[in-house]
Amino acid sequence: MLCWGNASYGQLGLGGIDEEIVVEPRKCEFFHGKKVCDVGCGLRHTAFLLEDGTVYTCGCNDLGQLGHEKCRKKPEQVVALDAQIILAVSCGESHTLALNDKGQVFSWGQGSDGQLGLNNFEECVRVPRNIKSLSDIQIAQVACGYWHSHALSRGGQVFSWGHNRYGQLGLGINGQSISTPQIIQSLQGVPFTQISAGGAHSFALTLSGAVFGWGRNKFGQLGLNDCNDRSYPTLLKSLRSQRVIYVSCGEDHTAALTKEGGVFTFGAGGYGQLGHNSTNHEINPRKVFELMGNVVTQISCGRQHTMAFTPSCGKMDAFGLAGNGQLGTRSTCNRKNPAPVKGPWGASNSSMDTDSESGYCVKRIYAGGDQSFAHYCTANDKDDVRIPDPHRRICILNQEIIxxxxxxxxxxxxxxxxxxxxxxxxxxxxxxxxxxxxxxxxxxxxxxxxxxxxxxxxxxxxxxxxxxxxxxxxxxxxxxxxxxxxxxxxxxxxxxxxxxxxxxxxxxxLFSDRNNYVTIAIPFAKSLLSLKETPLKVLGNWWSTFEPPVFQRMVELYKGVVVYLLQMHKMGIPSVEQRIFTCFLDTSLRLLEILHTVSERAGHIIEYDKFYIHELDDLIDIRNDYVTWIQRQMYPLGQDGVVTLCRYPFVFDAQAKTTLLQTDAVIQMQMAVDQAQMQNFSSMFMPAVESVNPCLILIVRRENIVGDTMEVLRKSKNVDYKRPLKVIFVGEEAVDAGGVRKEFFLLIMKELLDPKYGMFRYHEESRLIWFSNKVRF
Incomplete structure (x- = not known):
């Protein structure tokens, strides 16, 4: 372990040295032959985690932040944690958190702002205590701000507690400190990979590189293009496309590392800690151009300084405040640009011996307060810190776990x-x-x-x-x-x-199992339909990119649900369950309707006939369903608990549509007759109203049957076409109207089907005549 920076409180772990500051990396002999797995840097104290799960601390102990009463100048074991296998440590200004292999969290040190999570505001706790309110939750990560704390569970929930003057807990409230871990509800459902905390601001990073920030923003340390504090987590849209894989927080500044090895910094820059060759504050993430060309794999922020490490060439850079030697440049002069940390660093692909004077193969860098650390290892140690520890991540479904x-x-x-x-x-x-x-x-x-x-x-x-x-x-x-x-x-x-x-x-x-339709598939569809407009639109965009077989599986799933519900209904569901049945059926059909719309807008991901439910003829009375639907159109009754399949015509196949057309023709004809009779009734009392024949009268000559028919139809109104047809041949007496009408149709079809007309076609089975280039049935 190499260390440099402020040693006035013993936080470097070098023992009783005379210097108060160390301006270049120096070996910490205490860790010779020991493997360090994690380091937590507080403002004036440090916690070290060894490979065997033991914790050592050193530095300031005025508020019990070391967890022991031993020497503070060199690392001493926290004996109270001796029975625990610790996996991670983190330090705030004057408090410390430790996470064990069972996902339990221990805290000690200053607790006056509730930052220990112990449901009290004790000034200091000198012996580690278990945060009991988190005992039933498997925690994967912990992070300390100056006076607040966060934890990420294996189930993906983010917890916060402690000081909240600037909204740094992310709970939507400011000012009130909270002494018990609270779930940040506004982050529910997002797959996070890392949490981090600065002086009074916090960040959470998703598995796909989206960055959420909240808390104090006086210097723009949230990167949101303003200086307004945030009490709710807010997405940094400017970093969405940058593939961020790690975020580190200083007191009032922030650094983000991308997958390609780029570094963005923002926030307070008064000491040059942003690395932009200026002391300006930055309210938007800005790339550190002097680090471009290097594939940086690690970053770490101290109080007012920043470090970056490039393993391919064994290069370590630091910038910002240097008054306590924390940059490791052998100088106490601040640096506004990345400056090399002094030391014989070896490249990661080097085979040099780390105990020789030729170089150190750095494994991990750490910074916090005004101190800095570099853990080095043998060159053949293949451990790569860029590969996340599965115990410190949320639990996901993959090949290994299955x-x-x-x-x-x-x-x-x-x-x-x-x-x-x-x-x-x-x-x-x-x-x-x-x-x-x-x-x-x-x-x-x-x-x-x-x-x-x-x-x-x-x-x-x-x-x-x-x-x-x-x-x-x-x-x-x-x-x-x-x-x-x-x-x-x-x-x-x-x-x-x-x-x-x-x-x-x-x-x-499980979704395709009929036994789970009511318990899983339908509730899932209901949750989907309850989404607000924007997320539903995003889902539509994603669905539109589906391959046809994948999209059709979703359609077939909910077609199956509809058929199942109708079958159960036909078999007889008790009347008390009618309302539930109606809700289930409506939910499934509405989801199919959305999928149908998506498919159409995307240029038919699957053909329209793939939405047909062929079992409808056997499961419902289509005529009755259509009549009910017409009645609801004419006389809306609100939510009356009735679902009509006619609201979703895309599920009807050709046979069902033919039945609908025939039913509609009968209804339209009856309505036209009723309207004519009503008008005739009114004409008896109101002279201004003309009487009309309830039938459409066709008076034709046999020798000019087509011409006479077309002339009558040309003069008729749309409503006339809906009335019953009555045909009269000139000079003949119609005894049997039905027989005359049949004779008329036979004659006119013979004429219309003559090649000289050409534009008409006749379908024997359905007895429909139509314009071949206009209408499709």
């Missing part, structure tokens, strides 16, 4: 696996973080046009985890979806990454 779940003897499901299944399938965050595409463009390109999801992978893995051989797993998944996940889905997700499960979950075989 293999673990299915690699047990069928029978009783082990409690550990059961809990893990429930964790994943009860969490929108976990599912939204699963099945991410690694192709080009990969999931870092997620947008309203691109979901970032690999649907083929989703289908493969979901079919692999739901197998007949392991029905216990399927039962656990179904229970988690029904009781936990679907009921908690928000109608206004905070980000597009929270919408991915609406694409992937229908690929799960």
């Amino acid at each position: 293999h673990k779940w299915c690699n047990y003897s069928p029978g009783r499901l082990p409690i550990e696996i059961s809990n893990e299944i429930e964790l994943v399938f009860s969490s929108a965050s976990c599912l939204n973080g699963s099945f991410l595409s690694t192709s080009n463009p990969d999931h870092y390109s997620t947008s309203s046009k691109c979901s970032g999801v690999d649907l083929s992978m989703a289908r493969l893995l979901l079919h692999r985890v739901v197998q007949q051989d392991h029905h216990e797993i399927a039962q656990q998944i179904a229970a988690s979806l029904e009781k936990n996940l679907i009921p908690r889905l928000s109608n206004s997700p905070p980000d597009i990454e929270a919408l991915r499960l609406y694409l992937t979950l229908p690929e799960c075989p």
Whole structure:
């Protein structure tokens, strides 16, 4: 371990040295032969985590932040944590958090602002205590601000507690400190990979590089193009397309690292800590141009300085405040541009011995307060810090975890696996973080046009985890979806990454099981339909990019649900359940309607006949359904609990549509007759009203049947065409009107079908005549 910077409180762990500042990297002999896994830097104290899970601290201890009463000049073990295997540590101004392998969080130090999460405001706690309110939740990460704290659970929830004057807890309120961890509800469903905290501001980073910030913004440290504080998490739209993979916070500034190795900084720049060759503040993320050309893989922010590491050439840069030697440049002069940290650094591909004078192969850099650290290792140590520790991430569904779940003897499901299944399938965050595409463009390109999801992978893995051989797993998944996940889905997700499960979950075989229609498929559709306009529009965009087989599977799923509901209804559902049946049927049809609209707008992803439900003729009385629909059109009754299939005509096949046309013709004719009779009745009392014949009279000559017919039709109004037809041949007496009408049709068809007319066609089965170039039946 190499260290440099402020040593006045012993925070460098160098023991009883005379210097108060160390201006260049110096070996910390205490860690010789020990492997350091994590370092937490507070304002004036430091916590070190070793490979065996033990924690050592040093530095200022005036508020108990070391967790022991031993020497503060050199690292001493926190004995109270001796029974714990600690995985991560983090330090605030004067408090410390530690996370163990069971996902439990311990805190100690200053607690006057509730930053310890112990449900009190004690001035100081000198012995680590378990945060009991988080005991039933598996925590994956912890992060300390100066006087506030955050935790990220394995289920993807972000918790916050402590000082809240600037809204740094992200709970939508300012001023009131909170001493018990609270869920940031506005971030629910988003798959986060990292949380970080600065002086009084905070950040959360998603798996696909979206950055959310909140809290103090006096210097623009939230990067939102203004200096207004935020009490709710707010998306940094300017970084959305930059593929951010890590965020580090200083006291009043922020640095973001991209997948390509670029560094963006913003916020307070008074000491040059932004690296832009100026002392200006920046309210928008700005790339550090002097680092361009280098693939930076690590960044770390101290109080008012920033460090960046490029392993390919073994280059470490620092910029900002240097008054305590924290830049490691052998100088106390501030640097406004990246300056090389002094030391023989070796490139990552070097085979040099780290104990020689030729160079150190740096594994990890850390900064905080006014101190800096570099953990170096042997050159053949292949551990790569850019690969996230699975224990410090949210739990996602992948090949490895499914293999673990299915690699047990069928029978009783082990409690550990059961809990893990429930964790994943009860969490929108976990599912939204699963099945991410690694192709080009990969999931870092997620947008309203691109979901970032690999649907083929989703289908493969979901079919692999739901197998007949392991029905216990399927039962656990179904229970988690029904009781936990679907009921908690928000109608206004905070980000597009929270919408991915609406694409992937229908690929799960459980959705296609008729036994789960009522408990899973329909509630899922209801949640989808309850989405507000903007997220629903994004889903429409994503659906429109589906391959036809994938899109059709979604359509077939909910066609199946409709058929199932109608079959159950025909068999007889008790009247008390009629309202529920109606709601279920309407929900399924409305979802099909949305999919039909998406398909049409995208130029028919699938053919229109793929939406036909051929079983309708057997399951409903189409004529009665049409009459009911007409009545609702004429006399709206509001929500009267009646669903008519005619509201969704795209599900009718040709046979059903023919029945509709025939029914409509009868209704239209009867309405025309009624209207004529009403007009005749009025004419008896109102001379101004002309009487009309309730029939359409055709007076024709046999020798000019077509011409006479066309002349009458030309003079007729639209309403006349709906009335019953009465045909009179000139000079002949019609005894049997029906017979005359039949004779008329035979004659006129003979004429119309003559090649000289050409434009007409006759269909024997349906007895329809139509213009061949105008109308399609």
